[in-house]
Amino acid sequence: MNAKNDRHRVLVDAIEKRISTNFYDSSFALSDSVLTELVRLATRAPTAFNLQNWRFIAVRTQEAKKKLWEATGCQPKVLESSATFIICGQLPDHSVLAERLRSSVDAGFMPAAISVQWVQGADALYSERPQMQRDEAVRSAVFGAATLMFAAAAHDLATGAMVGFDPDKVAQEFGLGPNEVPVLLMTVGTAAPGNWPQKPRRPLREVLVFA
Numbered sequence: 001m002n003a004k005n006d007r008h009r010v011l012v013d014a015i016e017k018r019i020s021t022n023f024y025d026s027s028f029a030l031s032d033s034v035l036t037e038l039v040r041l042a043t044r045a046p047t048a049f050n051l052q053n054w055r056f057i058a059v060r061t062q063e064a065k066k067k068l069w070e071a072t073g074c075q076p077k078v079l080e081s082s083a084t085f086i087i088c089g090q091l092p093d094h095s096v097l098a099e100r101l102r103s104s105v106d107a108g109f110m111p112a113a114i115s116v117q118w119v120q121g122a123d124a125l126y127s128e129r130p131q132m133q134r135d136e137a138v139r140s141a142v143f144g145a146a147t148l149m150f151a152a153a154a155h156d157l158a159t160g161a162m163v164g165f166d167p168d169k170v171a172q173e174f175g176l177g178p179n180e181v182p183v184l185l186m187t188v189g190t191a192a193p194g195n196w197p198q199k200p201r202r203p204l205r206e207v208l209v210f211a
């Protein structure tokens, strides 16, 4: 086995073994430093123009879990998992982009003129276009969430995505700004016995088209 084959096996295993976890070991707690590391890795996901238009709220105290649990129609995994991330996408704002690109310019690989062009590009793409802004918020949050799932897998942690929640209640209880969309929830923890395996997928001939 060479390093390339090892990497292939490890990554494909993570994809093929991931499940949407329903039952968690409620006695298992995660430290804030592990939760922080998961978000550090999640934020390595790409975003348009490197906008990084997201926020991750790690819900892990009993009190905060209870509020979130109520907003999910009382889905037990919110109480039983170690933590649930509220993954928020932010409506893109070109006026913050120059600052977000500054470290790429300072590092010397991005010419300053390109940074200016990207700011103009983001202005042209999103300003006065609410649907496009919302789409971008959702795209960024989903890339962040998917990367968080595999960051968790790298730590031997189980995850589950959830859309079954009241977004207005979540926004109100957790102080989301008017520019923030609670795109999805992601439970994290150690799986308890009884979870289903990954479900079979539709045949590729139904979902793959070559053009």
Ligand SMILES: Cc1cc2nc3c(=O)[nH]c(=O)nc-3n(C[C@H](O)[C@H](O)[C@H](O)COP(=O)(O)O)c2cc1C
Binding pocket: 018, 019, 020, 021, 022, 161, 162, 163, 164, 165, 184, 197, 198, 199, 200
């Ligand atoms: C965007 C999204 C939202 C989901 N919302 C919920 C949810 O609210 N509650 C739940 O029990 N499962 C939820 N799921 C889990 C799906 O039912 C699950 O991913 C799907 O059945 C495939 O399961 P598998 O990945 O384990 O094969 C959600 C999954 C995704 C991707």
